[in-house]
Amino acid sequence: MTVLTSGKTRPVRLADIAKAAGVSHGTASNVFARPEIVREEVRERVKAAAEAMGYSGPDPKGRLLRAGKVNAIGVATAEPLSYFFDDPFARVMMASISQACDATGAGISLVSAANNEQLAWNIQSALVDGFIVFCIEGGSRLVELARERKLPFVALDLDSENEAVAAIGIDNIAGASLAARHLAEFGHRRFAVLALESADAGFGPVTQEQVETSSLYSGTRDRLRGYFAELSRFGIDVSQVPIYETLNDEETVRAGLEHIFALPQRPTAILAMSDRMALHALDWLRQHDIAVPGDVSIVGFDGVPEGAVSKPPLTTVAQPIAEMGRLAVKAILENDGSLSRQLLPVDLVIRASSGPAPA
Amino acid sequence: MTVLTSGKTRPVRLADIAKAAGVSHGTASNVFARPEIVREEVRERVKAAAEAMGYSGPDPKGRLLRAGKVNAIGVATAEPLSYFFDDPFARVMMASISQACDATGAGISLVSAANNEQLAWNIQSALVDGFIVFCIEGGSRLVELARERKLPFVALDLDSENEAVAAIGIDNIAGASLAARHLAEFGHRRFAVLALESADAGFGPVTQEQVETSSLYSGTRDRLRGYFAELSRFGIDVSQVPIYETLNDEETVRAGLEHIFALPQRPTAILAMSDRMALHALDWLRQHDIAVPGDVSIVGFDGVPEGAVSKPPLTTVAQPIAEMGRLAVKAILENDGSLSRQLLPVDLVIRASSGPAPA
DNA sequence: AAATTGCCTTGGATCGATTCAAATATAGAC
DNA sequence: GTCTATATTTGAATCGATCCAAGGCAATTT
Numbered sequence: 001m002t003v004l005t006s007g008k009t010r011p012v013r014l015a016d017i018a019k020a021a022g023v024s025h026g027t028a029s030n031v032f033a034r035p036e037i038v039r040e041e042v043r044e045r046v047k048a049a050a051e052a053m054g055y056s057g058p059d060p061k062g063r064l065l066r067a068g069k070v071n072a073i074g075v076a077t078a079e080p081l082s083y084f085f086d087d088p089f090a091r092v093m094m095a096s097i098s099q100a101c102d103a104t105g106a107g108i109s110l111v112s113a114a115n116n117e118q119l120a121w122n123i124q125s126a127l128v129d130g131f132i133v134f135c136i137e138g139g140s141r142l143v144e145l146a147r148e149r150k151l152p153f154v155a156l157d158l159d160s161e162n163e164a165v166a167a168i169g170i171d172n173i174a175g176a177s178l179a180a181r182h183l184a185e186f187g188h189r190r191f192a193v194l195a196l197e198s199a200d201a202g203f204g205p206v207t208q209e210q211v212e213t214s215s216l217y218s219g220t221r222d223r224l225r226g227y228f229a230e231l232s233r234f235g236i237d238v239s240q241v242p243i244y245e246t247l248n249d250e251e252t253v254r255a256g257l258e259h260i261f262a263l264p265q266r267p268t269a270i271l272a273m274s275d276r277m278a279l280h281a282l283d284w285l286r287q288h289d290i291a292v293p294g295d296v297s298i299v300g301f302d303g304v305p306e307g308a309v310s311k312p313p314l315t316t317v318a319q320p321i322a323e324m325g326r327l328a329v330k331a332i333l334e335n336d337g338s339l340s341r342q343l344l345p346v347d348l349v350i351r352a353s354s355g356p357a358p359a
Numbered sequence: 360m361t362v363l364t365s366g367k368t369r370p371v372r373l374a375d376i377a378k379a380a381g382v383s384h385g386t387a388s389n390v391f392a393r394p395e396i397v398r399e400e401v402r403e404r405v406k407a408a409a410e411a412m413g414y415s416g417p418d419p420k421g422r423l424l425r426a427g428k429v430n431a432i433g434v435a436t437a438e439p440l441s442y443f444f445d446d447p448f449a450r451v452m453m454a455s456i457s458q459a460c461d462a463t464g465a466g467i468s469l470v471s472a473a474n475n476e477q478l479a480w481n482i483q484s485a486l487v488d489g490f491i492v493f494c495i496e497g498g499s500r501l502v503e504l505a506r507e508r509k510l511p512f513v514a515l516d517l518d519s520e521n522e523a524v525a526a527i528g529i530d531n532i533a534g535a536s537l538a539a540r541h542l543a544e545f546g547h548r549r550f551a552v553l554a555l556e557s558a559d560a561g562f563g564p565v566t567q568e569q570v571e572t573s574s575l576y577s578g579t580r581d582r583l584r585g586y587f588a589e590l591s592r593f594g595i596d597v598s599q600v601p602i603y604e605t606l607n608d609e610e611t612v613r614a615g616l617e618h619i620f621a622l623p624q625r626p627t628a629i630l631a632m633s634d635r636m637a638l639h640a641l642d643w644l645r646q647h648d649i650a651v652p653g654d655v656s657i658v659g660f661d662g663v664p665e666g667a668v669s670k671p672p673l674t675t676v677a678q679p680i681a682e683m684g685r686l687a688v689k690a691i692l693e694n695d696g697s698l699s700r701q702l703l704p705v706d707l708v709i710r711a712s713s714g715p716a717p718a
Numbered sequence: 719a720a721a722t723t724g725c726c727t728t729g730g731a732t733c734g735a736t737t738c739a740a741a742t743a744t745a746g747a748c
Numbered sequence: 749g750t751c752t753a754t755a756t757t758t759g760a761a762t763c764g765a766t767c768c769a770a771g772g773c774a775a776t777t778t
Binding site: 382383384385386389396397398401421423424425426427 | 725726727728729730732733734735
């Protein structure tokens with residue numbers, strides 16, 4: 001595995017094999033890359049030399065520089081790496097991205113970092129042919145970094161403002177409208193909203209104005225707009241609808257529900273901006289003996305598989321997650337510049353967590 | 360972003376910047392790699408040139424060859440890539456691996472492939488500093504491939520036979536004993552086993568002999584040995600204990616329970632070789648109004664987080680998954696050759712799914 | 719004025735391969 | 749024996765950086 005040169009050892013290179021076999025390194029390279037053009041006798045000799053010296057084929061590091069293609073795409077997020085394995089939405093998305101990669105033989109590199117400094121470095125030095133950027137919350141910095149690499153990249157779920165970057169997202173306003181209309185048509189008139197972050201690291205009750213004025217997190221803002229536009233159409237005074245912002249985890253969802261159900265007017269319908277929140281809410285409601293959908297209806301957002309097996313199964317606004325992943329991978333690998341921005345349609349999946357408003 | 364040379368364009372290199380700024384390439388390199396040793400005036404000039412030519416920093420491809428370190432570890436499996444995001448055990452393991460990577464700033468490359476040919480190529484050409492190999496089922500081919508790369512690598516959960524490869528695993532026999540003893544001490548005498556695969560693509564009732572004779576899947580075999588050795592110690596005739604092999608999914612677990620509970624002697628205790636199976640079993644039992652642990656006790660294996668929140672919470676043999684991930688990453692990154700084989704201790708976590716045998 | 723010191727800068731060597739135009743060998747035709 | 753066509757092989761150039769010994773230069777010592 002190593003040659004001895006003046007007392008110190010170093011890994012065997014293709015050139016060492018070539019010398020040992022008495023051929024040029026060009027020929028040695030051909031033995032591995034295009035064996036069919038090398039005369040059999042020579043080929044065997046080179047292979048024998050390789051075997052003897054414990055050489056196990058050309059080092060990808062060297063090949064890479066020459067070839068230029070890594071054959072892997074980077075998936076980046078500003079969350080810790082474990083986000084990819086913890087978050088239900090990320091998992092479904094990654095599963096679909098990985099299927100698309102499997103189909104084309106490309107690998108996946110996970111790029112992230114504990115702190116912001118690391119993150120910049122990691123993105124700058126990632127060995128990938130392109131990036132898929134998860135823009136969860138205020139991912140604009142991430143987009144900026146990825147863009148500086150001057151590699152093909154697409155943003156998933158990007159703030160709809162930035163027209164200049166390639167992005168695959170959904171129509172948050174339309175999706176939210178769907179959810180709100182569904183509940184309103186069931187006769188619900190007292191609503192509450194479980195919102196995603198609209199400003200950094202905040203949770204607690206917020207007002208519509210606060211959400212509107214925060215420039216980041218356009219997903220949160222658009223979903224709220226969609227909800228409220230639709231509710232207004234039904235003559236509901238949206239200024240009276242409580243909005244509670246959570247961190248999309250169990251603890252803050254429960255806190256939100258405690259808050260909401262302590263208000264004088266209990267809601268009969270909850271609009272949750274993620275399935276994760278909706279599922280935690282389902283747990284809380286069951287533990288508090290509030291029947292779903294008997295007393296309270298709830299509609300989630302995302303369409304994660306857990307929603308299909310919850311108790312009760314969750315009505316939700318399903319994103320075409322698999323399609324988004326496929327498109328993203330395609331955009332990177334083909335890099336024909338065809339993709340600029342793409343808003344995919346969402347789908348209201350009606351299950352058992354929503355029903356007529358109680359009389 | 361590109362320079363024009365005799366009619367064709369090519370990406371800007373560091374050398375182009377150096378020339379444009381009138382410095383040597385060595386200095387240009389220092390501007391990016393160790394800016395503090397370059398005089399400010401020069402530094403600014405080079406940076407300006409870079410800016411002007413749209414150069415966004417040294418290409419990692421070039422750096423890699425020189426540095427030799429990719430700063431990423433490969434995680435390989437023979438399953439499709441999406442396994443990493445679908446399987447609960449894999450997910451917990453990946454979460455812990457990614458935490459360890461985050462802590463050291465290393466990236467993660469997922470390596471897998473649809474078919475065997477691809478897999479070989481993907482492993483041979485992966486740009487990584489080492490491999491962590493998931494040896495789920497008969498992963499010996501995978502280990503062989505990884506080994507040929509001559510990079511540091513560790514196998515997770517390897518067949519305990521192969522003494523030559525570095526591996527991190529658990530003592531399956533001891534873990535299984537723990538589970539069996541726990542139930543036996545509760546007075547249980549009628550057992551059933553929900554087993555993992557022991558041969559390819561099979562599910563259904565099997566005998567102890569069948570499991571023993573299958574050479575792959577030593578995990579399944581060892582767990583069964585552990586169960587039965589311990590039960591025998593309590594004077595239980597293990598030849599009468601039904602074993603049902605599942606595919607670790609809901610459907611086959613339910614089929615297994617239908618089968619087991621249709622037998623003349625209903626068990627009062629179930630030993631499940633994975634938490635995933637145990638959790639599906641819990642669902643089935645609840646739906647059939649069989650009280651846990653009133654009528655039937657059940658003990659899982661793995662220690663996935665879902666087991667802590669199931670109803671009832673699952674007694675299980677917890678693997679030190681986080682520790683395994685940490686050790687694996689450490690072994691790769693430090694590569695001090697210190698790790699050869701390591702069997703980590705397992706832990707019986709007693710929760711509410713096990714209790715005294717019914718009178 | 720010469721010598722020493724410290725700070726920057728230079729340019730050649732190197733990392734490990736692939737590529738391709740040119741050179742060489744081999745065989746068959748005339 | 750020469751010529752041509754074909755099959756192999758060669759070796760220099762290239763990919764894009766980093767490293768480092770050696771050199772240049774200005775400020776300080778002797």
